[in-house]
Amino acid sequence: MISLRPHILSRDPLQLERDFVLHGWEKYRAAQILKWVYRGVLDPMQIPNIPKHLREGLDDTYEFSIPLTVKESESEMDRSTKLALRLRDGRIVECVHLQTPRLHTLCVSSQVGCAMGCTFCATGKMGLLRNLEVWEILAQLLKLRMRAPEDRHVNVVFMGMGEPMVNYDRVLESIRVANDPRTLGLGARHFTISTSGVVPGIRKLAKEAMQVNLAISLNATTDTQRTKLMPVNKRWPIADLMLAARYYTENTQRRLTFEYVLLGGVNDTPGDARRLSKLTRDLPHKINLINWNPTPGAPYHPSKKPQVFRDILMNEGHQVTLRYSQGKDVNAACGQLGADLLAKAGS
Numbered sequence: 254m255i256s257l258r259p260h261i262l263s264r265d266p267l268q269l270e271r272d273f274v275l276h277g278w279e280k281y282r283a284a285q286i287l288k289w290v291y292r293g294v295l296d297p298m299q300i301p302n303i304p305k306h307l308r309e310g311l312d313d314t315y316e317f318s319i320p321l322t323v324k325e326s327e328s329e330m331d332r333s334t335k336l337a338l339r340l341r342d343g344r345i346v347e348c349v350h351l352q353t354p355r356l357h358t359l360c361v362s363s364q365v366g367c368a369m370g371c372t373f374c375a376t377g378k379m380g381l382l383r384n385l386e387v388w389e390i391l392a393q394l395l396k397l398r399m400r401a402p403e404d405r406h407v408n409v410v411f412m413g414m415g416e417p418m419v420n421y422d423r424v425l426e427s428i429r430v431a432n433d434p435r436t437l438g439l440g441a442r443h444f445t446i447s448t449s450g451v452v453p454g455i456r457k458l459a460k461e462a463m464q465v466n467l468a469i470s471l472n473a474t475t476d477t478q479r480t481k482l483m484p485v486n487k488r489w490p491i492a493d494l495m496l497a498a499r500y501y502t503e504n505t506q507r508r509l510t511f512e513y514v515l516l517g518g519v520n521d522t523p524g525d526a527r528r529l530s531k532l533t534r535d536l537p538h539k540i541n542l543i544n545w546n547p548t549p550g551a552p553y554h555p556s557k558k559p560q561v562f563r564d565i566l567m568n569e570g571h572q573v574t575l576r577y578s579q580g581k582d583v584n585a586a587c588g589q590l591g592a593d594l595l596a597k598a599g600s
């Protein structure tokens with residue numbers, strides 16, 4: 254049965270203080286409780302150093318349980334782990350913990366499924382089931398953060414399931430809350446929102462006071478090619494997208510990232526590399542190349558010559574990373590989230 258009580262993670266620190274005043278509880282207790290909740294104490298009866306009446310009051314007022322991890326898949330190739338979480342309505346969402354000796358990357362989802370229909374992505378095949386609530390995004394962060402020791406750098410990327418710009422307000426609100434020292438205290442500069450090219454979202458982000466990073470998933474250099482790979486291009490073609498990218502860099506003074514998934518024989522020719530160079534060279538940016546990770550039923554294969562593509566861009570002065578995708582063996586790499594769910598559904 255779905256609980257009607259608000260979830261404790263749905264209250265930001267100020268809202269929780271206001272709630273406490275209304276209930277006649279000591280206001281300063283709100284921060285104390287959030288500190289424990291965001292350390293993973295998700296049973297009010299287990300929160301230390303608070304009076305019994307407050308424990309009982311919290312238990313009656315808020316829902317504390319977060320989505321259950323129904324499957325945890327750890328890569329044998331690297332130390333990345335994919336978590337499949339069951340939401341209150343029974344739907345499943347996936348998120349990933351990636352790690353290197355110096356860095357933890359928490360890859361979170363903003364939607365269940367995705368409406369954008371990128372042809373190289375498993376999530377796109379699911380269609381959009383629904384947007385995630387703020388607390389459901391925070392619950393993913395909480396789960397993943399608990400896996401990351403405090404001594405290492407933590408980055409958060411909205412590169413899981415869904416198009417974050419379509420769930421803009423909730424995504425931004427989750428970053429605001431996670432940024433607060435009374436919750437997870439993750440610096441806004443460590444967050445990256447990745448978009449398939451939703452132009453109004455890019456323009457809106459350019460005006461935000463928060464210093465969040467932007468990644469644009471470009472993947473093609475002509476409109477014909479990009480529309481075939483990413484239907485979003487029909488609505489906002491490359492010229493509009495690049496104008497929005499310029500608007501973002503001029504308003505924020507921040508460098509952006511262009512993501513480019515290399516599909517063998519489709520978008521990985523020297524001509525593609527040169528067009529990509531020309532499109533991006535006037536903007537402060539870096540380019541992340543990702544060799545395509547196979548997803549079931551998709552008519553593509555990885556590029557056989559990713560280094561050649563990278564070298565052309567490097568020789569033209571771009572900062573380029575040819576990214577090794579972690580978690581391929583457990584369908585946790587870029588574009589693979591949702592693949593297990595599709596396989597289970599028999600698609």
Ligand code: SF4
Binds near residue numbers: 370371376588
């Ligand atoms: S690549 Fe991103 S925007 Fe495109 S279908 Fe997949 S999840 Fe959606």
